[in-house]
Amino acid sequence: MPFEKGREKTGGRQPGSSNRTSTDLKSKIATLIDNQFDTIQADLESLEPKDRVMAYLKFIEYVLPKQREQKIDLSTLTDEQIDDLLDKAMAKLN
Numbered sequence: 001m002p003f004e005k006g007r008e009k010t011g012g013r014q015p016g017s018s019n020r021t022s023t024d025l026k027s028k029i030a031t032l033i034d035n036q037f038d039t040i041q042a043d044l045e046s047l048e049p050k051d052r053v054m055a056y057l058k059f060i061e062y063v064l065p066k067q068r069e070q071k072i073d074l075s076t077l078t079d080e081q082i083d084d085l086l087d088k089a090m091a092k093l094n
Contacts, residue, residue: 013019033040044052074082 044055
């Protein structure tokens with residue numbers, strides 16, 4: 001059956017729902033790390049300092065979200081939106 005323009009989506013995951021496979025895999029990995037934490041810690045301590053730092057940096061990628069540059073094109077904002085942004089910025093300074 002070909003796609004018909006304007007037809008509602010009827011199958012698949014609901015928007016915003018988590019992927020069960022990813023959730024299950026993340027849970028298993030977390031359990032594995034919890035169970036082997038002492039061994040992992042000993043392994044890290046046995047590494048050379050530069051290798052240990054590299055390992056820590058790799059771990060951080062999974063804990064902290066990557067920072068992305070935020071760009072706002074002010075030409076697309078209304079005067080009210082610009083005023084709201086300015087008010088929020090000024091409130092943070094005070």
